[in-house]
Amino acid sequence: MTLATPDKETMDILLDLGGEKLKICYQCGTCTGTCPWNLVRDFNVRKIVHQAQLGLVDFEDEDIWTCATCGACVKRCPRGGETIDVMKAIRKVVSEMGAGKVPDSLRISIKNIASLGNPQGEAPEKRADWAQGRDVKTFTPQTEWLYFPCCIPAYDSKVKRMALATVDILGKMGIDFGILGEKEKCCGESVRKAGGEETFQSLANTNIQTFTESGVKKVLVSSPHCYHTFKNEYPELGAEFEVVHTTQLWAQLLEEKKLNFSREIKKKVVYHDPCYLGRHNDIYDEPRRVLEAIPGLELVEFEDSKQNAICCGGGGGRIWMDTPKGERLCDWRLEQAVELGADILAVACPYCMLNFDDSVLTLGKEDVIDIKDVSELVLEAI
Amino acid sequence: MDKKLGVYICGGCSIGDSLDLDKLSEVATKEYKVEICKTHPFLCGKEGAQLIAKDIEDGVNTVVIAACSPRAQQEIFSYDPGVVLERVNLREHVVWSHTPQDEDTQMLAEDYLRMGIAKAQKVLPAEPYQETIDKTILVVGGGISGMTSALEAAKAGYEVCLVEKSPSLGGWMSKLYKQYPKHPPYQQLEDTGIEAKIKEVEGNPRIKVFTGAEIEKTTGAPGMFDVLVRQNGSQTSLRIGSIIQATGFRPYEANKLDHLGFGKYPDVITNFQMEELARQGKIKRPSDGKEVESVAFIQCAGQRDENHLPYCSSFCCLTSLKQALYVTEQNTDASVYVVYKDIRTPAQYEDFYKRVQEEQAVFFTKGEVQGISEGGGCLTVEVEDTLLGEKIGINADLVVLAVGIVPNSMPEEAKKATAEAESSEEKCEGAAERAPDSGFYAAPALQLKYRQGPELPTLKYGFPDSHFICFPYETRRTGIYSTGCVRQPEDSATSIDDATGAALKAIQCVEQSSKGMALHPRAWDQTYPDLFMQRCTQCKRCTEECPFGMYDEDEKFNPLPNPTRCRRCAICMGSCPERIISFKDYSVDIISSMLKAVEVPEEDEEKPRVIAFLCENDAYPALDVAGINRLTYNPYVRVIPVRCLGSMNIVWIADSLSKGIDGILMIGCNYGDDYQCHFIKGSELANYRMEKVQETLQRLVLESERIEVWQLSISEYDKLPKIFDDFLETIERVGPNPYKDF
Secondary structure, rough: OOOOOOOOHHHHHHHHHOOOOHHHOOOHHHHHHHHHHOOOOOOOOHHHHHHHHOOOOOOHHHHHHOOOOOOOOOOOOOOOOOHHHHHHHHHHHHHHHHHOOOOHHHHHHHHHHHHOOOOOOOHHHHHHHOOOOOOOOOOOOOOOOOOOOOOOHHHHOOOOOHHHHHHHHHHOOOOOEEOOHHEEEEEHHHHHHHOOHHHHHHHHHOOOOOOHHHHHOEEEEHEEEEEEEEHHHHHHOOOOOOEEEEHHHHHHHOOOOOOOOOOOOOEEEEOOOOOOOOOOOOOOHHHHHHHHHOOEEEOOOOOOHHHHHOOOOOEEEHHOOOOOOOOHHHHHHHHHHHHHOOOOOEOHHHHHHHHHHHHHHHOOOOOOOOHHHHHHHHHOOO | OOOOOOEEEEEEOHHHHHOOOOHHHHHHHHHHHOOOOEEEEOOOOOOHHHHHHHHHHHHOOEEEEEEEOOOOOOOOOOOOOOEEEEEEEEEEHHHOOOOOOHHHHHHHHHHHHHHOOOOOOOOOOOOOOOOOOOOOOOEEEHHHHHHHHHHHHHHOOOEEEEEOOOOOOOOHHHHHEEEOOOOOOOOOOOOOOHHHHHHHHHOOOEEEEEEEEEEEEEEEEEOOOEEEEEEOOOOEEEOOEEEOOOOOOOOOOOHHOHHHHHHHOOOEEEHHHHHHHHHHOEEEOOOOEEEOOOEEEEEOOOOOOOOOOOOOOOOOOHHHHHHHHHHHHHHHEEEEEEEOOOOOOOOOOOHHHHHHHOOOOOEEEHHHHHHEEEOOEEEEEEEEEOOOOOEEEEEEEEEEEEEOOEOOOOOOOOOOOOOOOOHOOOOOOHHHHOOOOOOEOOOOOEEOOOOOOOOOOOHHHHHOOOOOOEEEEEEEOOEEEEEEHHOOOOOOOHHHHHHHHHHHHHHHHHHHHHHHOOOOOOOOOOOOEEOOOOHOOOOOOOHHHHHOOOEEEOOOOOOOEOOOHOOOOHHHHHHOOOOEEOOOOOOOHHHHHHHHOOOOOOOHHHHOOOOEEEEEEHHHHHHHHHHHOOOOOOEEEEEEOOHHOOOOOOOHHHHHHHHOEEEEEEOOOOOOOOOOOHHHOOHHHHHHHHHHHHHHHHHOOEEEEHHHEEOHHHHHHHHHHHHHHHHHHHOOOOHHHOOOOO
16 A cells, blocks of 8 residues: 655645645644534544645645635644645635636636636626616716625625615715716625636726726725725735725724614614625624614624634635535524524624525525625615 | 640630530549649730740659640640640531530530540650661762752752762763754743753762762661762762652653554654754764655654553653754745644643744644655654545655653663562563552662562652652652653653752752651651560561551561651551550550550440541541531531551450440542542551451451441541541440440
8 A cells, every 4th residue: 555645845835826835734723623524514624734744735625615714723823824825825726726626616617717807707797787767877987986896796786785785875965976887897705715716816906907007096895705805915016006995994984973773674684794704804893883883783703703713614615516405504693693683683784694695595585684784774774 | 755745625616515514524623533634715826825834844754735726726735845745536526517505515524625635634745756867869860850950959068979880970861953942932942051051060069970880789768878879880888868769751652653663664763862963963864865855743652642651741742842853943945744633732832833824835744643654755644533524645755753752760671579489570562451459560770679579669650759749759669759751741841840859859858857757647756666576476567568668577577667767657656566566656555555445335325336446647637627617417426537457456346345345437548540638548458357357346246337437538628527427326325335334
């Protein structure tokens, strides 16, 4: 029997591809113990990291695509290990060096993004269709805000309620904003996490060029994923614009007393922290401040909230991959919300909304709980 | 000595509210005819203290203070050595733990006062044992530990003799190429700095260095050891105060690790051999001189393995991390693999571990090495139970076994410390065979001419410790301290701290001895055993049972005491069937008098009486803590503190029972593998001796349930009330002592 032998070359490649921190892992297993996937299925994070340390990664194994990059393990790693970077490096070896096989649904989504600028494979010229019937203008250099809705609200017939609520509020508040429509492309955040580094670079450069040419100074986003990459990754590629998430803007307007609520929402609401707003960007308070300010609204907390929030399972490219029923984190989380007796599960991320909408349907909870973006609730209360 | 007693009863801390102090005073004035008996509401206050001081000035030489626990207010109630002091514990043991204004509580207090007065009448002032004490400190072993102890003692102003077996000082440290970082930020390898230390020792005028020297003979006792040193065929006689044994370690024999290919493949070497290779320049394969491109380190090569060394050797992980850098610093393309059970890099050394982890060419994997084979021009290490869940194979030019250390005290073949003749021939091979209390003497180093044997008795795994947790550095021989790797596996940084501690202990020893005072844990004690030799039957129990080897023996087996070796535990007093061993303040007669002072009510009063002998070190203070926490228990128990349960003389049991006492409790420290006895084996001996008490009980036609022996640690104070109450229930069931009405 030939034994697996540590492969320095593979390990070196992973280091080069961004997994520098994999060296410092001392195999304590805190990541595996932390990983929310283990609530619904087995997923041994520690083992994958160790495989990477020895250059013995099984690139054919589907598990290398499992990590939703929620960052829970990164927060708790006693060594400061960047598990997400390790996963990203492994995926890059597959998608860019052809070591294994990219799962079909992911491959198609990335292909769509690369060719059409959106994962759904929709026509770019339809990108502004969601705003039909609303008074939404096209962004010009004189416009104050660019509203960047994210591909999912832009094309998904249900999730577009998130974008609609946002522009309705902006309209009511008299805020000067515009959209770029077919000129904008997917932000590329999840593409990068899924190992599509080249595609990401191309998307980011195109977006940066478009924004620059259009004279964009301030971007309002609905998606924490867009927020994350615009704020933390685009600047390395030369971007120079301010990024604000909708919940942040609502909180600011509230503080400035420009936003006032006049209608009651007598509901019990539980807020689900999106990983990329919370753990990745430490924005925990603004959405809560907004919800708490709504008259009549009773805000309750998950047992695992803020830094410890459980991922919906949609990050890291998982949103484009199939997760078998029984292994869906969004189902687990929705059950948790129902157990709390919440009437509404408030979200602040299109991925979360897409996932939870699906959970409500598949679990038959339509009569029990509603999924609403924080912006929807704001609009209702104005 | 003409006794002039003064009895002082305090009414403070709720004593006065709970007891009838006038009635209590009558115990002293009427029963014992004590002329001076005073009560004061606040005895530890200025006025109270002056009251006693004035009486002492006027001639009172024996003071009985009935107030708080003897463990409280010691500074206030402290008098000249000529004044006998006895404390009666009315606060913790009476009023804080029993019903106030109650008949039984009053009876308890009265009994304690009787016992205190009875004792005080017999106690004589201590006359310290004082001889001419030499304060020179002998350090045996000239490695990093021995040199540190020598320097620290010299810096404190003491003369030091340092004896080293090999021709030069430095020990293992001088064999190292580099040492792992000992300073922040714990990133870079450092020079050992041992040469500077050697120079410092050699240049210190207080330190006399003997290299290439061995100890031929050690006689005497702390403050007056006579040590014969042999060097280059000549002998030097030294007068020594106390001794530090820093004889270090030897690497575990890699030959025993044949499953790891040592001895079979020339390219399998030990971590110690790796240092030699590194000192020679480029690290090359022993087999063909090829410069190494890949090296596998196998951690715990024998350590934490029941068949080899059951313990962690403390520095092998860090040593391999250091040696990994030897390899990568020599050749940046080289690969290093570290196979470990657990990487143990305590405290800030974690930063160094992290730094080596970050080294691109160093791979770490947890696993068990299944075997090593040769082929294709290299060695292959087969590792199973890895965290990958599968076996892996590591190809390497060189395999380094990170072997552990064995204390040089580890006896290869030696006499057992106990006198059991049949076991003295027993051979001892691996460390793993050592029981926790091995009963074996250390390998030759000090050549003690002691009745109990030639070297320090060893404990677990051959380390010559006496009480690992409570009394570091102490051994079972008073005035002889162990430090460095002969005491426990430790690296040079820890050894330096450790050796400084041992130097302090050695200094304490000579200073205390010069004042005629005992050492830890009875450091204030100036009494020592006095033997009434006319009645000695040469039974040898005292000479064999003393845990510290205090007694030597003459040719007729008469015990020859060495008072400066004595720790004042009085275990010899407990052992003596002729009851000839006494201390000025602690003797068979004194405790018997206390027992006899207890008033035993008649049977129809239905007030049973129990005597509880409590060890002063744990059980007695635990009962204080029970009182402080206001835990309550029945008022029928009378407590007598003993220095150690091992000092219990069986005659006290007989005295108690014949007086009509219904039951006897004995509460000592835990014994066994993790013993907590401050005198090593006192509580164990007491338990053993009590088995023999059964005979006494049978002779008296009494039930064996009347005696219970308990082990208790100081933190278990909350168990005491239940022990007392349950025992009283047992006594109730068994019925009153039939001797009561005689």
